[in-house]
Amino acid sequence: MIQVSLKHGLLGLLNYGPMTGYELDKVFKDSLNFFWQAQTSQIYRELNAMEKSGWLTSEIEIQTGKPNKKLYSITDAGKKELLIWLSQNTPDEEFKIRSGFLLKLFFSGERSVQESIAMLKAFQSECEKRVVFLSQTDSSIEQYGEAISNDDNKKMVYWSLTARFGKAYMDMCLDFAGDAIKILEGLS
Amino acid sequence: MIQVSLKHGLLGLLNYGPMTGYELDKVFKDSLNFFWQAQTSQIYRELNAMEKSGWLTSEIEIQTGKPNKKLYSITDAGKKELLIWLSQNTPDEEFKIRSGFLLKLFFSGERSVQESIAMLKAFQSECEKRVVFLSQTDSSIEQYGEAISNDDNKKMVYWSLTARFGKAYMDMCLDFAGDAIKILEGLS
DNA sequence: TGGGTCATGTAACCTGTTACATGATTAG
DNA sequence: CTAATCATGTAACAGGTTACATGACCCA
Numbered sequence: 001m002i003q004v005s006l007k008h009g010l011l012g013l014l015n016y017g018p019m020t021g022y023e024l025d026k027v028f029k030d031s032l033n034f035f036w037q038a039q040t041s042q043i044y045r046e047l048n049a050m051e052k053s054g055w056l057t058s059e060i061e062i063q064t065g066k067p068n069k070k071l072y073s074i075t076d077a078g079k080k081e082l083l084i085w086l087s088q089n090t091p092d093e094e095f096k097i098r099s100g101f102l103l104k105l106f107f108s109g110e111r112s113v114q115e116s117i118a119m120l121k122a123f124q125s126e127c128e129k130r131v132v133f134l135s136q137t138d139s140s141i142e143q144y145g146e147a148i149s150n151d152d153n154k155k156m157v158y159w160s161l162t163a164r165f166g167k168a169y170m171d172m173c174l175d176f177a178g179d180a181i182k183i184l185e186g187l188s
Numbered sequence: 189m190i191q192v193s194l195k196h197g198l199l200g201l202l203n204y205g206p207m208t209g210y211e212l213d214k215v216f217k218d219s220l221n222f223f224w225q226a227q228t229s230q231i232y233r234e235l236n237a238m239e240k241s242g243w244l245t246s247e248i249e250i251q252t253g254k255p256n257k258k259l260y261s262i263t264d265a266g267k268k269e270l271l272i273w274l275s276q277n278t279p280d281e282e283f284k285i286r287s288g289f290l291l292k293l294f295f296s297g298e299r300s301v302q303e304s305i306a307m308l309k310a311f312q313s314e315c316e317k318r319v320v321f322l323s324q325t326d327s328s329i330e331q332y333g334e335a336i337s338n339d340d341n342k343k344m345v346y347w348s349l350t351a352r353f354g355k356a357y358m359d360m361c362l363d364f365a366g367d368a369i370k371i372l373e374g375l376s
Numbered sequence: 377t378g379g380g381t382c383a384t385g386t387a388a389c390c391t392g393t394t395a396c397a398t399g400a401t402t403a404g
Numbered sequence: 405c406t407a408a409t410c411a412t413g414t415a416a417c418a419g420g421t422t423a424c425a426t427g428a429c430c431c432a
Contacts, residue, residue, distance in 0.1 A: 005391070012295040022411050035290035039393060044413055046391090067399080067411040086292055086299050089307055091314035094289045097357070100282030102223035104274055106350045107200040109343030111274050116346070119277055126279040155297035157375065158304070161368050162294045169285075172360040180349050187345065193419070210383050227421060232385055234419090255383040255427075 006038050006046050011055060011074060011082045018073040021047055031159075034134065034166050047072060055081055105180075113188045117181055124177045131170045138163045194226050194234050199243060199262060199270045206261040209235055219347075222322065222354050235260060243269055293368075301376045305369055312365045319358045326351045 009032055013024055024047075025040050050056045055078030061069040074082075101123060108116040138160070197220055201212055212235075213228050238244045243266030249257040262270075289311060296304040326348070 008295075009291055012291075012298075015295075015298065020411075021413085032291065032294065035285045035287040035294075037284060037286070037392090041394085041413075042392060048413095063411090069411070082295070082298065086295060087303065089310050091289070091310045094287065094292070095311070095314055095318075096225060096286070097223045098225070098284070098286065099223040101279070102350050102353060103197055103200075103220065104282070105346055105353075106220065106223075107196075107203075107270070107274060108346045110200075110203065110270065115275065122277050122279045123283070126283055130283075157371065158293055158296045161371070162290050164367070165290060165293075165364055168360050168364050169357075172356050176353050176356050179352070183345070183349070208383075209385085225420090229385075229422085230420060236385095257383070 006036065006042065007050055007055075008082065008085045009036055009038070010043065010046060010050065011078055011085075014056065014072055014074040015079060015082055018071050020069045020071055022069075024072075030140075031137070034130075034137075035162065050078070054078075113184050117184050120177050120181050120184070124174060124181075127170050127173045127177065131167070131174075134163060134166045134170065138167075194224065194230065195238055195243075196270065196273045197224055197226070198231065198234060198238065199266055199273075202244065202260055202262040203267060203270055206259050208257045208259055210257075212260075219325070222318075222325075223350065238266070242266075301372050305372050308365050308369050308372070312362060312369075315358050315361045315365065319355070319362075322351060322354045322358065326355075 009028065010024060013019065013027055013032075019027065021040075021044050025038075025043050028036075028038055028043065047056065047058075051058055051072070055075060056072045057075055058070050058072045061071055063069060101119075104119065105116070108119075197216065198212060201207065201215055201220075207215065209228075209232050213226075213231050216224075216226055216231065235244065235246075239246055239260070243263060244260045245263055246258050246260045249259055289307075292307065293304070296307075
């Protein structure tokens with residue numbers, strides 16, 4: 001059973017073109033970070049592992065004045081792996097939430113109502129921050145879309161869809177937090 | 189920096205009363221599974237670690253005909269830890285999505301539109317399954333709430349809130365999937 | 377007699393997190 | 405002169421997943 005993971009995210013990005021670990025880190029954090037997170041160190045480690053698996057090749061680009069670059073390119077085996085991963089529908093596995101926030105909410109009977117309300121308000125403002133971030137992402141997708149050729153518009157549809165999901169999720173969270181705060185304020 | 193984790197979920201459940209690993213596993217899967225998942229083996233491992241940390245004590249209950257039970261109880265140190273964890277508001281950390289589904293959607297430009305639609309339909313039916321499951325959970329919360337004393341109604345509010353979140357999330361996902369399918373069908 | 381429930385786990389592995397390390401260039 | 409950016413990682417640890425193991429009882 002193939003586990004879903006960071007590797008396939010990196011594979012997907014490298015499928016767009018060769019990149020260094022450093023660039024991948026930034027692109028990852030700019031585009032996929034909403035639904036998948038990765039530490040810089042983890043990216044470098046996974047790239048090593050993927051090269052060993054034959055999914056990638058690398059070449060060193062010598063620079064003067066700056067550290068040398070290690071440019072990774074996807075191989076045919078890597079492309080194959082990407083497509084296999086894409087074709088695997090495992091809805092049960094790929095549909096998981098892990099939320100410390102909800103875990104705390106569940107056990108909030110153990111503390112004061114005011115503390116719970118405070119947590120919900122912090123959650124709200126975090127959501128609002130993310131709405132701002134997502135709208136930035138969305139406009140950068142559109143800018144990118146205008147700059148590139150027809151063929152890549154196909155990709156753009158899916159990028160927009162993930163952005164749409166993000167927006168819908170944030171709206172839902174904000175509604176939820178608002179309702180929950182009202183309910184809790186009614187208690188005290 | 190204390191990491192959010194399974195330990196605190198187990199601590200929260202044991203705060204309601206002593207339980208065995210086996211019982212915890214079931215209660216966990218019945219109540220917290222929507223927003224936190226745990227393997228049986230992981231639960232046993234964490235219980236060991238928590239006992240070593242002094243958060244729990246255990247006593248063996250000898251049974252005839254069945255394997256012996258190991259009954260865990262939360263200690264004062266464990267209760268203290270639970271409250272510390274609850275009081276820590278770290279909205280940035282505790283608000284993460286990791287979704288293989290969205291990761292695949294993002295890279296779906298690499299495959300046919302039909303395959304993407306198929307994935308979205310699988311996602312829809314998975315959502316519908318979970319709606320059924322959540323409504324069962326919700327009614328079992330209410331039954332439990334009617335059976336217990338006034339004081340515990342405080343807990344029930346929070347249990348209902350997490351169930352409400354689940355419902356809202358599922359509705360949002362179903363709406364999203366419906367919209368996305370329409371958009372993709374418009375392409376081909 | 378075969379599958380489900382009760383009840384415990386171990387071992388190995390994979391993935392994610394945190395802390396640390398280096399060193400040059402450039403912009404304010 | 406100081407902070408950010410460019411660019412690479414390693415080591416240690418924490419947490420999650422998979423596969424395997426045991427054995428009795430109960431119900432169809």
